[in-house]
Amino acid sequence: MRPGQCQFAADRDSLPRMTDVKSLLPHRDPFLFVDRIEKADAEEVIAWRTFTGTETFFAGHFPEYPVVPGVILIETMAQCGGAGLRMARGGSGLFFLAAVEKAKFRRQVRPGDEVRCVVKTLRQSKAMIRQAGKAYVGEEIAAEAEWLCLIGDASSLKG
Secondary structure, rough: OOOOOOHHHHHHHHEEEOEHHHHHOOOOOOOOOOOOOEEEEOOOOEEEEEEOOOHHHHHHHOOOOOOOOOOHHHHHHHHHHHHHHHHHHHHOOEEEEEEEEEEEEEEOOOOEEEEEEEEEEEOOOOOEEEEEEEEEEOOOOOOEEEEEEEEEOOEEEEE
């Protein structure tokens, strides 16, 4: 499967027909971290990302012992949450990560690891989304965090 191509699980008939994650997110390679979405509704998103080892950050983090950076795991969870919410509810605008809280890293993610992100939407308004997520490798939690995203377009959120 190509990066950014959306694949659904067996219950895909209950989800909107989307063929490409790129229709849900503005991110592009090398900063698109969602491979497929298994579940997407207003309360929960389950999505996947496999880190192949070809990602550019592995060259420097760390050359002798490559590990996915923690900030990339948080970004992966946030992208999964945003893509799933957009799939479930539609809408437009960009999601800008505004705050990250309660971040914990419990297991290293290495090249070849498949990460399952389980994201819960805690609150949503027209201007913001608060979500909490866990990233798993197998049954082990690799990372968890809560985050806040502001919703807008590039011109309305310039700092």
